[in-house]
Every structure is written in structure tokens, then in C-alpha cells.
Amino acid sequence: MATHLRNLFLLCPVIAAAWPGFVAYKERTCSDPLDIWSDGDLIDNSTLLIDRSITDVDSHAGGRYYENMTFPAAKATGDMDTDAGTQFVYWKVEDPDPTCQFIMMKDTPRGWQMLNEMPGAEILRVAQAGCYYTSLNPNDNLITSYCCGRDDCAIAEVEIQSNSPKDTSGEIAPSCTIKRSYSATPTIQDGKQIAITRPQTCEAPPACTHSITQSSMVSTALAHFQSYSWTTEEGVDVHFESGVDFLLASKMTTGISFSIAQSWMDETGTTLTETNITAAQEAGRQEAGSVAFYSFIPQYDCWTGDVSCGNDQDGNEKVLEGISFCQPRLATTGDPAGVFRMVYTSG
Structure with missing residues (x-):
């Protein structure tokens, strides 16, 4: 088309x-x-x-x-x-x-x-x-x-969650530090829309409800929109791809994304955060005669700045510009803050 x-x-x-x-x-x-x-x-x-x-x-x-x-x-x-x-x-x-x-x-x-x-x-x-x-x-x-x-x-396809970091540098990565932070106060950003129920057909007028039957994870994110590649003074090849990495505390312990995230955690006094959207939080209304799934759009606190990750093989400082570090916002209940929304489909 x-x-x-x-x-x-x-x-x-x-x-x-x-x-x-x-x-x-x-x-x-x-x-x-x-x-x-x-x-x-x-x-x-x-x-x-x-x-x-x-x-x-x-x-x-x-x-x-x-x-x-x-x-x-x-x-x-x-x-x-x-x-x-x-x-x-x-x-x-x-x-x-x-x-x-x-x-x-x-x-x-x-x-x-x-x-x-x-x-x-x-x-x-x-x-x-x-x-x-x-x-x-x-x-x-x-x-x-x-x-x-x-x-x-x-x-x-918001039904599919992709939380795996995209590091390709292996277990060895340079140590990174925040070189410049654009603001001490985080901005609020909307995260990736997440399907929290399976698509269902509603055949019970005037409406059906969706209840969350399995939890979906919201986690710390590292956002970057330029790819970086260099060889360190120690001869280690480092690759940092453009996009957004959603970092999981249970899986993310090495690599360049973790090193950058750690520099931000040191700067902001935070830790890698994982929180779940659970069944107790919401039930959504679906119009009769339709096919739909229920979704959640998490909100994040985001800091943006430049990150220094040591020197390249020529001794030049390697600065990654405009890297954003984002933590899930939490409601007073401890649940992730955000917006629930019904998404209608053709099945």
C-alpha cells in the first residue's frame, strides 16, 4: 500500500x-x-x-x-x-x-x-x-x-512488549559519568503503550468489561536517538545503538547501557525500578459488538544530559550527547502512574 x-x-x-x-x-x-x-x-x-x-x-x-x-x-x-x-x-x-x-x-x-x-x-x-x-x-x-x-x-503492535536491552558490547564496557545535565528537575514523558489484556469480542449489550488478569511490567528506560561506536584506549569495541532500552533490574547488570544508567542513578539518587500493572488497578468498558484490548500508557520522570564514557583509542574523550534516563512515575498507592485506554481492532 x-x-x-x-x-x-x-x-x-x-x-x-x-x-x-x-x-x-x-x-x-x-x-x-x-x-x-x-x-x-x-x-x-x-x-x-x-x-x-x-x-x-x-x-x-x-x-x-x-x-x-x-x-x-x-x-x-x-x-x-x-x-x-x-x-x-x-x-x-x-x-x-x-x-x-x-x-x-x-x-x-x-x-x-x-x-x-x-x-x-x-x-x-x-x-x-x-x-x-x-x-x-x-x-x-x-x-x-x-x-x-x-x-x-x-x-x-502494542500487544508485544520488548524489554530486552540492545547492548552489543558484551560484558566489558567503559565506566561512564554525567558530564552535563540539562535540568535538575525531571520532565514528565509518556512511555510505550502496553496491552494489558488480550483482544476480546464483546457480545453482551450494552458493554463488556476488561479486567487485568496478568501483571505487565514497567521499568527504567534509557533513551538515545543517535548510534555511537568507538574503540576504547584498552582496545575494547563499544557499540551503542539508537532507540530506547527498557532496563530490567533482574537482567541488566553489564554493558554500556548499564554503565550509562548507573551514572544517571548516581546523579539522581535512584535505582533501577521495576513495577507491575496489576489486576486490582482497573477494569475497562468495551462497547458491544466490537473487538478490543485494554492498554496502559505509563508516565516517566526523565532527565536529559551528556554522558562521558572515557576516551577512544586516540585519547579523545567520548561524549554521548542528549542521553535521557527515565524512571517510572509512581502514584501514591505505589502503582505506576499513567493512563488506561481501550484499543479497538478488527480482530
């Missing part, structure tokens, strides 16, 4: 209707159209275009943004306290190309530049035509995107 979309753009740059899109409706059969507005402007054909790839980060930040969305004629949910102020909005979607998926996300107030490749919080992901439910609030910012192929779509 990626090639198909690019070709379509070249051939029909002014025909917006040629793009696939999420078309808004008032009810689950997608037969009664719903007018939708973005920043006070009526959206043509009630359609949010899907014309930017989740991997198109440099030019389009991974999706098309629709700000301050309103749905004046949408039915209010209001069935439970947690639904207060939200509205039913259904979306008709045509079949994506084979191997492709369409994705709808909510923007997040803190942004996703640090701990996640997604530009927003996923609320809908579909691989086949249908009429899909979302629960939205007035003035939500929405992001549409698509992915094609296993590697690209893996970014959107």
Missing part, C-alpha cells in the same frame, strides 16, 4: 477523495453520517484522510494531525462515571491493501518524542473493512496513519 499511496499522490495531488480515510458516522451500522469539525472547520465528507505512514517521521511526524475535533451531533455515552463527557463516534473503513493496517491515535499532551515511536496513543487499528467504534471527547486531537509490512507494523 505504501507504493500505491505514493503513486496516487503523484497522479492525483488535488483529489483528496482518492485517499483512503476514516469516515464518521453516528451509529454502529455506519448508515447515518456524522459531521465532524477540526479547529472550527467542517471536515469534507466527514473523512479523516489516511495518507501518511507511521514510519514517515521526518516529514510528517508519523501521521496526519486533526486538532480540536468536535462532534456536535454524536451521542453521549455517559453510561458510567468513567464515560462522563465522552461521545460515541463510529468510523467506516475500507479494506487496506494486503499486509497493511489503518491506525487512529489520540494526541498526548506530553508528546512521544522520547520513549515511543508512535506519534500518539493508539485507539483504533484495523486490517479489514468495517464500521468501528471509538469513544472520544470534544477537543481531542486525532492522528491518522497507516503501516504496511511486518517490520513497519511492528511499531503499532
